[in-house]
Each structure stands twice: as C-alpha cells, then as structure tokens.
Amino acid sequence: MFRAGRLGWRREPDRPARLVVMTTAEDTRLVLWDIDHTLIENRGFGRLVYERIFPRVVGRPLRALADVHGRTELDIIHDTLALHGLEPTEDLVARLSAARTAAYREGEGELAALGWALPGAEAALRSLAADPRVHQSVLTGNTLEVAEVKLRAFGLDGLLDLASGAYGDDAHDRAELVGIARRRHRAVTGRTATEETSVLVGDTPHDVLAGLRGGARVVGVATGVYSVADLRDAGAVRVLANLEDLALVREAILTA
Ligand SMILES: [Mg+2]
Known part of the structure; x- marks a missing residue:
C-alpha cells in the first residue's frame, strides 16, 4: 500500500477539525x-554508435569501449580515450559527445528497429x-x-x-x-x-x-x-x- 495513508487533522473555517488521510505535497x-x-x-546500438564516431573524431578505429553499465557518458568517453592511449582533453570529450548526439539523432529509426x-x-x-x-x-x-x-x-x-x-x-x-x-x-x-x-x-x-x-x-x-x-x-x-x-x-x- 502507498504510505500516504497518514492521518492528520484538517482544520477548515466554520467546521470542526476532522481527522483525515493526508494527501499533501509531502506525499x-x-x-x-x-x-x-x-x-x-538497445541491442548493441550504443557500441555501434561509438564504432561510427570514433574514427571520424579521433582518426582511428574503436578497439575497445570502456565499461558502460550504469556509468555517465563523460566517464565512458574519458576511459575509452584512455584505453586508446589518448589524452581525454575537454575538447576531445566534447567533440565525441557531440558526434554521439548527432549519430543517435540520425540513427533513431535504426535504434527503434533494433531495440x-x-x-x-x-x-x-x-x-x-x-x-x-x-x-x-x-x-x-x-x-x-x-x-x-x-x-x-x-x-x-x-x-x-x-x-x-x-x-x-x-x-x-x-x-x-x-x-x-x-x-x-x-x-x-x-x-x-x-x-x-x-x-x-x-x-x-x-x-x-x-x-x-x-x-x-x-x-x-x-x-x-x-x-x-x-x-x-x-x-x-x-x-x-x-x-x-x-x-x-x-x-x-x-x-x-
Ligand atoms: Mg541502466
């Protein structure tokens, strides 16, 4: 059961106070x-996107992708660049992130069909x-x-x-x-x-x-x-x- 079933006194003008189930903003x-x-x-579409954008932005193929499970995009990009011996500069991280966004927008139909x-x-x-x-x-x-x-x-x-x-x-x-x-x-x-x-x-x-x-x-x-x-x-x-x-x-x- 929902725990909103707390009881509280409701006081309204010209009425006796009533004990009611409170449904306030706190609930x-x-x-x-x-x-x-x-x-x-997504059935592997996330990795496919990295395989597409990595050569375009970094100039070399994706050899490995950092652990993606439950991690933020910034961390995944940082660690993936490090796995390739590349310095995760702010500029490079931003360019990979922008390329990833563009690839998802272009690939929305593909993602819908795959996943x-x-x-x-x-x-x-x-x-x-x-x-x-x-x-x-x-x-x-x-x-x-x-x-x-x-x-x-x-x-x-x-x-x-x-x-x-x-x-x-x-x-x-x-x-x-x-x-x-x-x-x-x-x-x-x-x-x-x-x-x-x-x-x-x-x-x-x-x-x-x-x-x-x-x-x-x-x-x-x-x-x-x-x-x-x-x-x-x-x-x-x-x-x-x-x-x-x-x-x-x-x-x-x-x-x-
Ligand atoms: Mg998750």
Missing part, C-alpha cells in the same frame, strides 16, 4: 528512471504518469539529447518530464545527479522532493549507490547484466526481476 513522489536496461534495450522497450516499462510509466502523486523523470548516464532520442524511439518520451531529470553530462559522479534532479524538479513543480520521497529505479549497482549516496530510495530492476542478488548486495532494499507485474512495480515504487 508526492519524484520517480527517477534509469533508461538503458531499465526502460529500454525495444522492456516488457512492462511502458505500462509502468503510463500508470504512474496518470497518478497525481507521482512526478516522473530520468536519472541517466546519457546526455539529455541522447535520452530524448532513446525514449522517443520507443514512444516513451511523452510519459516523463525530462526537464526534471539529471544527465550524464551534468556531473561525473552519478550520486550528484540525484541533487541536480531534485533542484530541477523543484524549479519545474515548486515542490520539494526529500530523501524519503525521491525514488531512483535502475538496473546496476551504480544506480543503487547513486541513490544511497545521493539521497534517494532505490528500486533495483534486474533486467540488465546484474542479478537480483547483485543489486541487493549493492544495498538495494527493493529489487524486482523485471517490470512485468504492474501491481508489484507500483507497490515497490510507491512504498520504497
């Missing part, structure tokens, strides 16, 4: 979704979007521009408020993204999300740690490369195998 939730392997599966929204993702987003207690956005290692393409490719973009999100070029450290999302959510809605009312949903230990360190409740979803046990070991109290059971998803997110 609303900021739900921050990770994108890759939580909402969508899919994970089972239950759209139903979960749609259900929570219709719930007045919930404000949904993303907390992702992607840039805003790439996040938009990925969500739009699978028809999910209209179900989230991307202006309240935090992205991979906002900070190197994923935990910092929680505070950034909260500030943006406040600017957009005028409401203040707290540690108790912010919920981060993600598929990696990086997501779990970002929530624990950044100040959010965490719901792990084991639809990426990490298992339910991996996410529990990282500190997630609530872990789902997937998003397929809507009632379970809602319960986990609304009571996290």
Whole structure:
C-alpha cells in the first residue's frame, strides 16, 4: 500500500477539525528512471554508435569501449580515450559527445528497429504518469539529447518530464545527479522532493549507490547484466526481476 495513508487533522473555517488521510505535497513522489536496461534495450546500438564516431573524431578505429553499465557518458568517453592511449582533453570529450548526439539523432529509426522497450516499462510509466502523486523523470548516464532520442524511439518520451531529470553530462559522479534532479524538479513543480520521497529505479549497482549516496530510495530492476542478488548486495532494499507485474512495480515504487 502507498504510505500516504497518514492521518492528520484538517482544520477548515466554520467546521470542526476532522481527522483525515493526508494527501499533501509531502506525499508526492519524484520517480527517477534509469533508461538503458531499465526502460529500454538497445541491442548493441550504443557500441555501434561509438564504432561510427570514433574514427571520424579521433582518426582511428574503436578497439575497445570502456565499461558502460550504469556509468555517465563523460566517464565512458574519458576511459575509452584512455584505453586508446589518448589524452581525454575537454575538447576531445566534447567533440565525441557531440558526434554521439548527432549519430543517435540520425540513427533513431535504426535504434527503434533494433531495440525495444522492456516488457512492462511502458505500462509502468503510463500508470504512474496518470497518478497525481507521482512526478516522473530520468536519472541517466546519457546526455539529455541522447535520452530524448532513446525514449522517443520507443514512444516513451511523452510519459516523463525530462526537464526534471539529471544527465550524464551534468556531473561525473552519478550520486550528484540525484541533487541536480531534485533542484530541477523543484524549479519545474515548486515542490520539494526529500530523501524519503525521491525514488531512483535502475538496473546496476551504480544506480543503487547513486541513490544511497545521493539521497534517494532505490528500486533495483534486474533486467540488465546484474542479478537480483547483485543489486541487493549493492544495498538495494527493493529489487524486482523485471517490470512485468504492474501491481508489484507500483507497490515497490510507491512504498520504497
Ligand atoms: Mg541502466
């Protein structure tokens, strides 16, 4: 059950005080979704993009891609350049990031054909979007521009408020993204999300740690490369195998 069932005294002019179930702004939730392997599966399109842009920007083929799971784009670009013995200068990182955005925009149709929204993702987003207690956005290692393409490719973009999100070029450290999302959510809605009312949903230990360190409740979803046990070991109290059971998803997110 949703924990909004707190009782409180409602005092109105010319009426005796009544004990009611409070549904105040404190009962609303900021739900921050990770994108890759939580909402969508890109079937290797991310690596394909790096294979395309690396020779163009750096002048040599991509030999290796840094670990991408649950990491921010800035970190992935830095480490990938380092793997090739290249200095990750600000200019080079910015040019690779811009090329990545352009490649995603050009490849949106290709991504849509190759990948899919994970089972239950759209139903979960749609259900929570219709719930007045919930404000949904993303907390992702992607840039805003790439996040938009990925969500739009699978028809999910209209179900989230991307202006309240935090992205991979906002900070190197994923935990910092929680505070950034909260500030943006406040600017957009005028409401203040707290540690108790912010919920981060993600598929990696990086997501779990970002929530624990950044100040959010965490719901792990084991639809990426990490298992339910991996996410529990990282500190997630609530872990789902997937998003397929809507009632379970809602319960986990609304009571996290
Ligand atoms: Mg992910």
